[in-house]
Amino acid sequence: MNPIRKPFRLDPIFPFDIxxxxRKNSRTELPDHLHDLYELVYVYEGKGTFFIDNAxxxxxxxxxxLIPGNTIHRSFPDADRPILSTAVFFAPAFVESSSLDDAYVPLRCFDIARKKKQYKIELTEEFKQRTRETLDEIADELRNKEPGYRHAVRLGLQRLLLTLGRLPFTREDGSMDKRIGPQWIMDALRSIDNDPGQSGGLAELAAKACxxxxxxxxxxxxxxGMxxxxxxxxxxxxxAKELxxxxxxxxxxxxLACGFQGLPHFYLTFKKLTGMTPRAYRLIER
Structure with missing residues (x-):
């Protein structure tokens, strides 16, 4: 199954959704998918497995x-203990602001997660409570729509990202590796992720894994799931999208740099996943 691109129809001046x-279960979860928006998922109860990128x-x-934009992911809820969660989606521009002459970057926590290939954060009880309260406040603002509610939503998300940016895992020496799965699968996924253009096929990957x-x-x-x-x-x-x-x-x-054997295959695969040709994507997104 090819990963699908989850569609969003957001207001350009308010690129946010929650x-x-x-309540999640195997029947309602999306298959492998990705999207341009950044995603933050908090779990209230239940149990399952999350596949994100190569882990x-x-x-x-x-x-x-924390799921950066254009990251393949999929949730596998437990049949007996379905997941109850909140998912927040937003465009980077929604939280970015003009520089105040310090080193803080609102999306630093996502950048570190991508760099370390570590997308799961285990929180202290204090921060769990703070996260739940912030998500409640955001949901209330969107439900009541009082004057200034959009500003309140953005401030709530920025406050949450600020706190995340100060947690130990965002430091270079932080280590919270919670990945699961056979080591040979981890190695194969890492190999594909490091250089997808030169990644071998099934036979070569299996041989390397013995x-x-x-x-x-x-x-x-x-x-x-793929x-x-x-x-x-x-x-x-x-x-290819990054290039x-x-x-x-x-x-x-x-x-060719991305491993496709020619333009026809590249165009067909690119349009099937994104809904547009490579040239159209470059013109629209730049």
Whole structure:
């Protein structure tokens, strides 16, 4: 299954959305998906597994997850203990503001999460309470819509991100690795993530893991919900999108650099996932 792009129809001047205290189960969860918005997920109760980028995490009461934009992810709730959670979605521009001449960056916690490949944060009881209160306040503002409610929502989110930016995990020496899964799967996912353009196929990955191709494929699909080819193509497309926006390289050069064998395959795969051609994406997003 190819990862889907979750659609959002947000007000351009208020690029924010919240799914407040939603009960999750296997029937209502999306398959593997990604989106341009940044996402913050707080778990109130229940149990499950979260697949984010190239890692798997236990998902339990009081956990907080940071998911940067264009990161493949999927939740697998426990059948007997479904998840109750709040998910916040926002565009980076919503929280960014003019510099006040210090080193603080509102999205630093997301940048560190991406850099360390560590998307789960286990919070102190004090910060759990503070997070719940802030999410309650945001939901109340959106429900009541009193004058200035949009400013209140942004201030609430900025306050939450400020506190996250001061937690130990945002320091370079912080270490809170909570990933789960067989080591050979972790190694394979890391290899694909580091260089999706040169990533081998199923046979090569299985050989490196010293397991049979059928066993590799079965476990990979069980844990990620995707087959190897779809996952590699999704990672290649994420890289292609970054190169389309950050370089002036022509589309064919980017396609080859990302591991696609030619423009037809690249165009077909890119449009299937994003709904637009590479050139249209570059023109619209720049």
């Amino acid at each position: 799914v407040f205290k939603d 798997f995490y236990e998902k339990e009461e009081g956990d907080l997850f 397991v049979s191709a059928s066993h590799f494929s079965r476990v990979f699909k069980q844990l990620t 087959n190897v080819t779809d996952y590699v193509n999704a990672k290649r497309l994420v890289l 389309l926006l950050s370089t002036d390289d022509n589309v064919e050069s980017i396609a």
